[in-house]
Amino acid sequence: MKTFLLTLFAAATCLSLSAFFTKPIAKAPANDAPDSTRFTHMTLAQGLDEPMEMAILPNLDVVIVERKGDVKLYVAKEKQIKTIAHINVYSGIEDGLLGVAADPDFGKNHWIYLYYGVAGDKNVSHLARYDLVDQKLNFDSKKVLLEIPTQRTYCCHSAGYLTFSDGLLYLSTGDNTNAEEIEGHNPTDERPGRQLSDDQGTTANSKDFRGKILRIKPLPDGTYAIPEGNLFPKDGSLGFPEIYVMGCRNPFRVSVDPKTKFVYWGDVGPDTNVPAEEGFLSYDEINQARKPGFFGYPYFLGNNEGFPKYDFETKKEGPKQDPLHPINNSPNNTGIKELPPAQPAMIWYGKGESKRWPMVGKGAASAMAGPVYYSDMYRNAKYKLPEYYNGKLFIYEWIRKWIMAVTLDKDGNYVSMEPFLPHLKVIAPMDMQIAHDGAIYMLAYGTNWFAKNTDAGLIRVEYSEGNRNPIADIKVDKTVGAAPLTVNLSASSSRDYDQNDKLTYHWQVADKTLTGTKISHTITKPGIYNVALTVSDQAGGSGVATTQIKVGNTPPDVTISTTSNRSFYWDNVPFDYKVIVKDAEDKSQVEKNIKLAFDYLPIGKDFAAALSGASHGSLRYAATQTFYASLDCKSCHTMDTKSIGPALKEISKRYAAQTGAAEQLAQKIIKGGSGNWGSYPMPPHPDLTAAQSRDLAGYILSLTGEKPQMATQGNINLTEHIGQGNTGAYVLTADYTDKGANGIEPLKSSAAIVLKNPLVQLEDFEKGNVSVSIGTKNNGFVTSVPAGNGKFVSFTNIDLNQIKRLKFRVVGDGDGGTLEIRESGVDGNLLGSVNVKGNSSQDIKIDWKELATDIKPVNRATDIYLVFKNPDSTKKLLFYIDWMYFER
Known part of the structure; x- marks a missing residue:
């Protein structure tokens, strides 16, 4: 159920020359790779809300932008994160506050650049410059360098990454084309009224800013100049002179080699039914631009494998284009017709296992490009990487959650790749940069899409040749509660790979400094308090971990009382229950906000999924819902609204009452198909077992309608187990979410009873x-x-x-x-x-x-x-x- 977009985290399609493919098979890691235990990591901030990009400042403060508009600053000296501004943005589809970069001379001019969708009725995005002084963003200093027209009717692809190299600012933009109903082909629908479904009007259009990597030279007065060496002449006669690269789908993460000036980016490919060298022409790519050029999309992917010309009216395929002489004859094209020769990708891989690059894995994908490392640029840096990584390109995967170090030869050709820090397990890596002290900074987007995640954060990775830094780890008995709140904090899980090191523990809790492996501290006033733990060894090495304590709202107390047995059920024996909720801050209407769910689960002995709470549908499919969330289905389907594919509840409404619907849907999940909800194809999932697909089908069909709200007390006749064997169980869950208090967000508590066969x-x-x-x-x-x-x-x-x-x-x-x-x-x-x-x-x-x-x-x-x-x-x-x- 992975679409060709992978929602807002799709990347781009573009690369280089045929010479890259002299060594196409990925090699195993070299046996002289550095000891991974010499890399230590620390979580500097956590609980971010869709972090998109970061800018590392000279003093190692880090500016982080979140898609919904918040600008946050991690203050290195204070070891805490602050919200310093909010930009009023349009954050529909995949848009929002997407990019941030610090001026190369930030230490003197304090300029910061942001790229975002402008709120309001005008469909445009702005590249703007602001002053950032004394941890404050000065809105009055705003200078708009570029205004880029967009469409907001259809999803997807906004890109929006910013990066500097030699004083030049690079901005990536997505193709911003209708990602729906492409009938298993590339989006080149030339029919009248379908211009939003024609990438030939955006990424393949030399006079459109979308689907590009732009390159400009910002000037002190808030304008910009066109640098030498872009793709088109400065007079704009052939195309917009800001364009450096065109023919990209969604160049989401971009880096520039600091020595060769080669530009790298990733591109998440479409889901098509067009046969290709490896499965279908649905490749994700890692691209390299050695010079300005056209990188193929929507005519080519991978090693310049071409899409056949598709007539969306007659449903017939025509010939493929010549990559050496691509032509854009679309009526939606306002630029040149004869495009530059298409450049192939450096690395590309599909949804199945790759023959050329087996290490990349299989399944849904979202390829991203990170920095190229040169050891001589960090000669005196405290945490510089080993010489082993000199000249290597780092690439990473947002979906598959790996980082690879790619070895290139002296000419920049691909040689091999190997896993980098596989033990780190960053949850959805979103950005990767190297600071001037040699440390690697990473943004983790977190588990859930379009949401604030507890595992979304800012991570710093340090390498040490000699003494290794300790790894700080905080355990806290409670992170939220009413004032006064006493918290017990422990650093006992912290560790040091140098076995004989003696560790000391320093805590910063709000404005208090404390020491010890374990501490207890009472916070008397409501508020959100930062906690930082610094673990130091006798050689001067240290590691940092942070968390937050939220004081002012007590979690609700939810209990289920009963006079019946709480472990077992029997034939013809009813079960009585009463749900009781106590909340220190909520004084009224507590009972009406209690949510109960009750169901019989006919098979299984492990009911952890049901007890964790099913947010939609029946408890019977709670485990299936958890399994569904681990798949790539979210990129096509949402629960309630149409995305690339129909909403799950709409599917349920259409088919739930039909005989044989479950088996039909189960087969479709495995085999794929199109035509029932428009022409956009549903990709196959051959790796799923028949049992898994049937469970998924049952879960979707169970979403029709809402069960009547249960009373908070009553008697239940337990009859559903009769004739079902002895491995099932009844599950009753009760949830309550309070209203929030004293600036602390609403908190949820739950209770459950599981009744098993005696x-x-x-x-x-x-x-x-x-x-x-x-x-x-x-x-x-x-x-x-x-x-x-x-x-x-x-x-x-x-x-x-x-x-x-x-x-x-x-x-x-x-x-x-x-x-x-x-x-x-x-x-x-x-x-x-x-x-x-x-x-x-x-x-x-x-x-x-x-x-x-x-x-x-x-x-x-x-x-x-x-x-x-x-x-x-x-x-x-x-x-x-x-x-x-x-x-x-």
Whole structure:
């Protein structure tokens, strides 16, 4: 369900010369690669809201822009992040505040450049310059260098990356073309009224700023000059003179080699049905421009593999273009018709496994290009990378979450690639830059799209040849609560790879400085407080970690009370419940905001997904919903509104009542298809199993309509389990989100009860000192627990309320003995016992028997231990136990 766009994080299509392909197969990492333990990383800031790009200032403060308009500043000296401005932006589709760069002479002029979609009815984006002085953005200083017309009717591709090289400012722009209904082909729809679906009017148009990499020289008065060596003459006769590269789809991340001046960028390819060298012509690319040029799109991808000319009216394919002489005859083209020769990509890969570059993996993709490193440019830098990385290009993947170091030869040709810092596991790397002290800075976008993520942050990576810096790690018992709030902070998980180092721990909590591995601190006033931990060793090495404490809002207290048993269900036994919510700040209308969900899950013993809360649909498909979120489906489908593909709820409404809809949809998920929701193709997912696709289909079909809101108390007749076997469970969840207080955002709390079948298989024990046996004597394949003298198994948090008897299925294939039921431990309170008669005969057939015992009343949840005893036994085996059953 990955579209050809990969939403706002698509990248570009462009590269170089055929000579790049003399060594097409990716090589394994060299055996002399530096020790990865000499790289230490620290999270400088976390919880960012769609961070897009950063600018590292001379004092190592970092400006970060977020897509919805916030400008944030990480202050290195204070070890905290601040919101210093908000730009009023248009943030629909993929637009927003996208790019930031500091002027090369920032230390003197304090100029910062931003690129963003301008709010309001005028469809334009601005490249603007501002003064950034004393941690404040001066709005009165704004100078607009470029205004770029856009369309806001259709998604997608905005790009918007800014970078400087030798005083020249590079700006990448996406093709901004309709990403829908391209019928499995490239977007070249020339029919009247379809100009927004024709990339020949944008990226292949020499007189349009979109789908390009622009290069200008900013001037002190807020204007700019055209530098020498761009693609078109300065007089604009052939095309806009600002254009350096054209023929890109979405050049999302851009870097310039500081020595060769080669320009690198990534391009996320379309999802098409056009056959190609590797699957379909849907490649992502890493591109290299050695000089200005046209890089192929929408006519070519990869190694200049061409798209056939497609007639969207007749649905017929025509001939492919000649990459040496591409022609743009579209009626939507306002520039030159005879384009420069198309340049092939340096690295390209599709959705399946790549034969040329197997290390890139498979699946959804979003290729990005980072910096080229030269060791002599960091000669005296404290954290400079090893000589091993000299001349290597760093590339990275937003979706696949890897970073690669690419080796180039002396002419800039591809030689090999290898993983870089695979242990770092950055969640959706969004930007990668090297600071003047040699440290690598990275932005992590985080797990969820278009959202504020706790794992979105600013990361600093340092390399040390000698003494290695400690790695700071903060553990905190609570991060939010009412004032006064006492928090316990621990640095005990911090570490140092130099084993004999002695570490010291310094904490900065708001305006307080504290020391120690573990500290306790009370915050008396509401507010958001930054916490910084600096871990230092005796050689001067240090590592930093940060977090935030939010004081002023107490998390709600949600409980579910019941007089019924909280562990098991039985036939014809109703379940009563009452949900109680207490919130210190919310004084009214608490009950009406409680959300309950109840369902029967027919299969499975692990209900963690259901307990984590399904945000849509049935709890039955909570695990499937989690699996769905891990796939690439979000790039085509949203829950409620049309994106590239239809909304999931619209699919559910159309098909849920149709016979055979689940199987039909399951097949379509695996095989792909088009035509039911317009002409845009749904890509296939051959790696999914039939069971996975059926679960996905069931989940989507379950979204039709909304279940009636449950009352906060009542009785439920438990009948859905009848005839469903004994592996299912009922799940009741209750959620409450408060209203927020004292400037702290709303907080959510949950409670849940899981009712399982009262027949419990013994092999599902949680603790024990026994093995599990399969295939006991004369009985075929039965999974059971062999009991020996002094052995035990235990089950945690079992509610014994209303439990009168325990029944066991046993066989005395041994000396026999006693099965004791004890509470809380092997020597705990004896609740009951069963004597199992042994039988050591080798000739007599041994049959399973059911034995039962009453147990002492225990009206609470507790841990139960089954302890096996026969001190007189001369054999290891006393008996086998298959299952136990809890009787009311």
